[in-house]
Amino acid sequence: MRMSNSPRERALAAIAALPSFAPVPALEFTVGNRLAIIGDPDVAFGWGERVQQACAVIVLATAHHHRLAALRAAHPDALVLPVDRAAIEGHAGAYRVLWECGDEQGEIACDLILDLQATPHWSGFELPVGYFAPGSDPLDQALAVLALVQLIGEWEKPRYVRFSSALCAHERNRIGGCSRCLEVCDTQAIRPSGDHVAIDPYWCQGCGDCVGVCPTGAVRFQYPRPADWSTALSAALDAWSDETPCTLLCYDERWRGALAQWEAEGGELPDHFLPLPIWRTTIFSEEWLLYALIRGVARVVLVSAAESEKPALLRAAAMVQTVFEALGDPYAAERVAIVCETTPEALTKRFSAPLSPYVSPGRFRFRLQTEKNDSMRLIRDALAKLAAERQVDAPVLLPSGSSWGAVAVTDRCTLCFACTGVCPTQALQAGGGIPKLQFTEARCVQCGLCANTCPEQAIELTPRWNPSQEANQAVILRQSEPAYCAECGAVLGPRSVLDKMVATLQSHPLFGQPDRQLLLRLCADCRVKAQFRETDPVRIWEL
Ligand code: SF4
Ligand code: SF4
Known part of the structure; x- marks a missing residue:
């Protein structure tokens, strides 16, 4: 047996000797032979005739075309729908064409689509599998027809990405955060869906652009999985010299x-x-x-x-x-x-x-x-270990768009904690019973949701790498002396905020008396009890 001598040979042999990784989940397609051809009747009928051995063709021909009547007469067995407009939904094996013609409208189901319209329904991005818009060049049309016939049957493709909606920082309470994957997806497989995005696995063609830009790891590649790839690289490097x-x-x-x-x-x-x-x-x-x-x-x-x-x-x-x-x-x-x-x-x-x-x-x-x-x-x-060895402990500014960084709050922060509720990584947290805003830098992915949510515009983001241990610890960004319920002692919130509210409301006729002002310094439970004790309670509709 020949020994592997070069580092490369040893490394590749080490990868080859690894046990197989767990299979990547697959997405199954069942594509029948129903083909919808949309467009100019002359061209559509022409291709319809040529593929009729392989496909059950339905022609959605441009309505009011001067040749349509003659073509229909010449092809009495052809399935033809005159259409003014056609919209398309679905994916290979399960497309729906929603058509309109004058006052009429309807839909047809098909497996494959050949869109020969001058302005195809979809263009300008990597088209979904099973939909072909080859343009007007007959050669491109022929290649498209050859390719679409190949898709008939049962086959599968990898589920290239895994998506965890809980980690997605797209939106919270209709306030925008991260849209990086939406900006780069060439197949339009990613769409906004409330607080997060949604990825259509049938449309996803595995380009991986979204994976590279996702700061939170909500989108993870599975083909290969990061763990499998790093296992292979580790094995190779261990065998290297x-x-x-x-x-x-x-x-x-x-x-x-x-x-x-x-x-x-x-x-x-x-x-x-x-x-x-x-x-x-x-x-x-x-x-x-x-x-x-x-x-x-x-x-x-x-x-x-x-x-x-x-x-x-x-x-x-x-x-x-x-x-x-x-x-x-x-x-x-x-x-x-x-x-x-x-x-x-x-x-x-x-x-x-x-x-x-x-x-x-x-x-x-x-x-x-x-x-x-x-x-x-x-x-x-x-990296922190390497930095410590070189006595690097000051934060280093990173290029904008980096997913590491700090958050700071200005004096405008009122400790309302709107930001902690939207932070997808729990980098920002409230301070456990007292008015305190804490931040753990190592968790922050710079999604910007907190800054966009803050009603006081008090949050500033700085992309940076903080090599010190402090990055792993919760640091206090802002805190205030707590205000306590005057009766039971429960924490009400920041004293400064409560004092401001009392100062504002004391000129209100209903809170002019000290005993009424006291109500403002009670927690919700104690305020209800106090209201019941009063002979002339404050009514909400009088405020
Ligand atoms: S890039 Fe990641 S975090 Fe941002 S919207 Fe897409 S899935 Fe969500
Ligand atoms: S603290 Fe960081 S991760 Fe959390 S919402 Fe703000 S920018 Fe996003």
């Missing part, structure tokens, strides 16, 4: 063919490259990048297929760079490289020189966790 720095090369399915062809033609990756293909490189958030570098990778090279995929990756890379710069790493700017539209030859030339790792492999041996919050805690702990 300390002497050879490791450049982690991650690329997606779309670049795999180019690399395979280049290697078949004699191209060879430098020894320090560890190639780890992944479904989409867009899933690399700061969590994955920081993990790789802390685990001992010297440099991460992400091959992205398109320029449009780069902004989110660049944001994450900028955050990582800032953290490593703060740690005094002279190669901080080179730790993460995002390249796109490159050839394997150009890429290997560009990164031919290895880089020394900042952290020696094996120093930190944790894996990424099921929940992002747990992963980030481990990552922050590791």
Whole structure:
């Protein structure tokens, strides 16, 4: 048996020897052969005739078209609906076309849709599976028809993401917070749904953009799961050698063919490259990048297929760079490289020189966790250790949009605690029975819900990395001397707020007398009891 000698061979052998990971949940599609063709009758009838062996076609033809009557006469068996307007809902195997024609309207169910309208119902984003809008080019139309016929049958695709609505910071009480995933989703699979967003798994095509930008981990990728990916990387790094720095090369399915062809033609990756293909490189958030570098990778090279995929990756890379710069790493700017539209030859030339790792492999041996919050805690702990060794303990400002940071309140804060009720991570908390607002920086994901909710606009956010232990502790942002119920001693709230309220109301005719003012200094229960004792109680409608 030949021994694996190079670090790369050992690393890849170690990954191959890992037990299989738990299967990713699948989404099942049952796609029948009902095809709706929408558009110009001439073209729609033409394609309808050509696919009639494979599909049960219904033509939704542009109404009032001068050729419609003649075509219907020539195809007496064809199912034809003249339509003025058509709206579409559903997904492959379960589409519904809601049509209107003059005063008439109705809907048809179909499995697949070929939309040949001049202005298709959907365009401008990655279209859902089973819906084709190829435009007017006959070649594109033919390719679409070939592709749609392939979809007939039963098949499944991975549930690419797992979504936890409780962690989503989209909205609270109709006040907006995070919308990052909505802004980047190219398939329109994500929609607002009350306090959180909702992800349509049938529309999701696994681009991973939302995963990379989600600050809370409400959206987690499952293809692969972070824990599985980090297990594979850990196994590879354990089999690697300390002497050879490791450049982690991650690329997606779309670049795999180019690399395979280049290697078949004699191209060879430098020894320090560890190639780890992944479904989409867009899933690399700061969590994955920081993990790789802390685990001992010297440099991460992400091959992205398109320029449009780069902004989110660049944001994450900028955050990582800032953290490593703060740690005094002279190669901080080179730790993460995002390249796109490159050839394997150009890429290997560009990164031919290895880089020394900042952290020696094996120093930190944790894996990424099921929940992002747990992963980030481990990552922050590791970074805090590195920072302590280099005597870095002052907070470091991070690029805007980073998901680490601080919250501060100004003097306008009245301790109303509207913010603690909306904070999805419990970074902001009330102070257990006394008027006190506490903040734990390590929990904050900078979603902005608290600032948007605060009626006094008293909250300010600062993206930053706080390497000190203080980040893990609840610090008091604001507190006030409590006011107690004058009868039972229960805490009523901040004394300053109560004093202000009493001062405002004492000029009111109903509270002019001291015994009436006393009512304002009672808790709800004691106030009711006091009201019953009074011969002339305050009536709410008199206020
Ligand atoms: S918290 Fe995550 S899932 Fe919720 S809106 Fe923001 S990015 Fe989307
Ligand atoms: S404290 Fe942080 S996590 Fe909580 S609502 Fe404010 S910005 Fe969001």
